Amino acid sequence: MSATIETRELRKVYRGRAVVDGLSLTVGEGEVFGFLGPNGAGKSTTVKMLLGLVRPSGGEVRVLGGSPDDPGVRAQLGFLPEQFRFQTWMTGEEFLTFHGRLAGLAAAEVRTRVPEVLARVGLAGRGREALGGYSKGMLQRAGLAAAILARPRLVFLDEPTSALDPIGRVEVREIIEALRGEGVAVFLNSHLLAEVEQVCDRVAFVKAGRVLRQGTLRELTGGVVPVEVVVDTLSAELRAALARLAEVRHIDENVPGRAALELWVGREDILPALADAIHEHGARLYTLNPRRPDLETMFLDLMDHPASAPEVARA
Amino acid sequence: MRKALLIAELSLREAVRKRLVVVLLLLTAAFVGFYLYGVWRLEGTLAQRAIDAGLESRSSTGAANIPIMYAALFGMYLVFFLGSLMAVLSTVGAVSADVENGVMQSVLARPIRRAELVAGRWLGFTLVNVGYVALVSAALLGGIAALTGYVPPDALPAVGLILLAVALLTALTVLGSTLFTTLANGIGVFVLYGAGFAGGILTAIGSFSDSPTLLTLGRVASVLMPTNSLWLGATYHLQPEVLRQLGAASRGANPLFSTDPIAPGMVLWAALYAALAIGLAMWRFSRRDL
Numbered sequence: 302m303s304a305t306i307e308t309r310e311l312r313k314v315y316r317g318r319a320v321v322d323g324l325s326l327t328v329g330e331g332e333v334f335g336f337l338g339p340n341g342a343g344k345s346t347t348v349k350m351l352l353g354l355v356r357p358s359g360g361e362v363r364v365l366g367g368s369p370d371d372p373g374v375r376a377q378l379g380f381l382p383e384q385f386r387f388q389t390w391m392t393g394e395e396f397l398t399f400h401g402r403l404a405g406l407a408a409a410e411v412r413t414r415v416p417e418v419l420a421r422v423g424l425a426g427r428g429r430e431a432l433g434g435y436s437k438g439m440l441q442r443a444g445l446a447a448a449i450l451a452r453p454r455l456v457f458l459d460e461p462t463s464a465l466d467p468i469g470r471v472e473v474r475e476i477i478e479a480l481r482g483e484g485v486a487v488f489l490n491s492h493l494l495a496e497v498e499q500v501c502d503r504v505a506f507v508k509a510g511r512v513l514r515q516g517t518l519r520e521l522t523g524g525v526v527p528v529e530v531v532v533d534t535l536s537a538e539l540r541a542a543l544a545r546l547a548e549v550r551h552i553d554e555n556v557p558g559r560a561a562l563e564l565w566v567g568r569e570d571i572l573p574a575l576a577d578a579i580h581e582h583g584a585r586l587y588t589l590n591p592r593r594p595d596l597e598t599m600f601l602d603l604m605d606h607p608a609s610a611p612e613v614a615r616a
Numbered sequence: 617m618r619k620a621l622l623i624a625e626l627s628l629r630e631a632v633r634k635r636l637v638v639v640l641l642l643l644t645a646a647f648v649g650f651y652l653y654g655v656w657r658l659e660g661t662l663a664q665r666a667i668d669a670g671l672e673s674r675s676s677t678g679a680a681n682i683p684i685m686y687a688a689l690f691g692m693y694l695v696f697f698l699g700s701l702m703a704v705l706s707t708v709g710a711v712s713a714d715v716e717n718g719v720m721q722s723v724l725a726r727p728i729r730r731a732e733l734v735a736g737r738w739l740g741f742t743l744v745n746v747g748y749v750a751l752v753s754a755a756l757l758g759g760i761a762a763l764t765g766y767v768p769p770d771a772l773p774a775v776g777l778i779l780l781a782v783a784l785l786t787a788l789t790v791l792g793s794t795l796f797t798t799l800a801n802g803i804g805v806f807v808l809y810g811a812g813f814a815g816g817i818l819t820a821i822g823s824f825s826d827s828p829t830l831l832t833l834g835r836v837a838s839v840l841m842p843t844n845s846l847w848l849g850a851t852y853h854l855q856p857e858v859l860r861q862l863g864a865a866s867r868g869a870n871p872l873f874s875t876d877p878i879a880p881g882m883v884l885w886a887a888l889y890a891a892l893a894i895g896l897a898m899w900r901f902s903r904r905d906l
């Protein structure tokens with residue numbers, strides 16, 4: 302596989318503290334890659350190392366087959382920074398023209414490309430206004446326009462929808478899908494997991510600067526189906542029977558006369574057996590709701606959030 | 617190199633758009649106008665006195681014209697001082713401000729070398745600062761010439777030395793801007809500037825009190841910060857023979873003006889120093905995290 306991004310044992314140490322700590326990643330050609338992790342996990346730092354803005358303390362980085370320190374490699378990259386701050390004294394058009402020239406586009410191409418990308422991010426007709434007068438979301442849109450301006454082969458988007466309204470979020474999703482259609486790889490940092498689920502081919506979870514898991518959504522969820530079950534009473538026998546069929550992740554008996562359980566089953570055809578077991582132990586079934594496996598569940602699980610910890614041993 | 621020119625162009629447009637140029641021109645016009653008005657009144661007084669004394673005319677290089685000569689000299693001192701101040705203030709955030717507010721990230725993610733960015737910023741700010749001081753010098757000396765007919769003996773080399781000082785100051789401020797925060801840089805460069813001035817004072821006192829220690833200290837300070845030496849060199853060219861004799865008679869007790877020409881080595885060192893500062897700035901900035 303020809304890799305768009307490849308890192309091996311990448312490290313960054315700030316004041317004696319490793320914020321990226323042996324990170325090994327592979328992003329394939331034309332792939333939309335989701336990079337997920339809690340605040341301070343080192344996501345933005347990783348992106349900056351992949352762009353040559355921050356020098357790694359150790360390890361190897363290859364981007365588009367070269368080093369990001371090579372301007373020839375950076376000419377094929379687009380970047381929307383997490384802190385999207387731009388020259389406030391420029392107008393939107395001047396800003397994009399400046400970036401087009403920096404990226405090495407020909408003057409004629411800059412002239413046609415600038416209105417195109419302005420329209421693409423929903424800023425058509427606002428290009429003559431100074432960036433200082435843009436709203437936060439408009440600025441982020443301008444930054445996105447700059448990121449896709451020079452027809453890059455790889456685009457880094459660091460939380461591209463953090464300031465956007467719901468329409469803007471849908472538009473960003475469409476832009477990412479259009480980029481994928483053109484064979485452009487996208488490296489996406491985001492906390493909006495539902496969004497990531499919809500657009501990403503592969504994701505990686507990072508925590509404290511290390512990759513915990515990476516793979517396609519299907520590979521990562523491993524076919525586990527989370528099931529929400531509500532019964533009137535939960536006897537010890539029933540609990541044991543359920544535990545034989547599924548992994549009991551969580552039990553909530555706070556509501557009188559109800560016991561709510563979060564179960565993980567390995568296959569869908571175990572679901573009827575759950576209902577049978579509940580009937581056999583004389584409990585009444587109120588809810589049996591299989592959910593699509595989602596990134597949020599996996600995220601909470603991987604990050605050891607208390608809400609996701611198994612509580613089988615509570616009794 | 618084309619990218620460096622693009623950054624220089626950006627810096628010039630920035631100076632215009634952020635109203636730096638307008639404010640400078642207006643305030644400078646006010647300052648030069650005010651000063652020239654004073655010179656014009658002085659000229660009137662001197663001319664009246666000459667007539668009262670029954671003299672046909674006054675030689676512009678003679679002792680009777682000393683007040684005008686000093687007016688031109690002190691006027692140029694103000695130009696030098698204000699030019700230095702403005703060079704430091706305008707350039708103090710040349711690189712650091714964009715790093716601090718995050719603008720730099722999207723710029724440096726583009727195919728531009730960091731050394732090119734530093735070179736472009738330096739070029740842009742040098743053009744603004746040097747152009748500004750050249751313009752004010754021309755306005756002041758031209759105004760005095762028009763009002764009184766007095767032109768300092770070697771105005772061009774004098775202004776050249778002042779411009780070199782401004783270029784050096786700009787280069788050092790750009791260097792500081794790649795190393796420190798904007799505020800720390802501003803303070804740092806002013807302290808350096810002060811060190812150069814202190815060097816001039818120590819040299820002046822050292823020479824009339826015959827103190828080798830003070831002279832050595834003064835020399836160290838001027839090597840560390842040659843701006844004051846460049847100014848003193850400029851004053852030599854700005855003074856007609858009468859003033860130089862007057863200065864020599866007081867054995868250099870005036871630390872603002874010099875009766876000796878600047879050593880050519882010092883001029884070379886100042887130019888080399890500016891080049892070294894920019895080279896160091898390029899090198900350091902290329903190794904820095906954003």
Ligand SMILES: Nc1ncnc2c1ncn2[C@@H]1O[C@H](COP(=O)(O)OP(=O)(O)OP(=O)(O)O)[C@@H](O)[C@H]1O
Binds near residue numbers: 320339341347
């Ligand atoms: N310039 C710096 N100096 C010192 N520490 C830094 C610097 N930049 C980042 N860090 C530290 O590195 C860690 C990772 O920061 P980073 O911005 O990469 O996190 P992130 O995963 O992007 O988080 P978020 O989701 O909040 O954006 C943080 O603990 C941060 O404090």
Ligand SMILES: [Mg+2]
Binds near residue numbers: 459
């Ligand atoms: Mg971040």
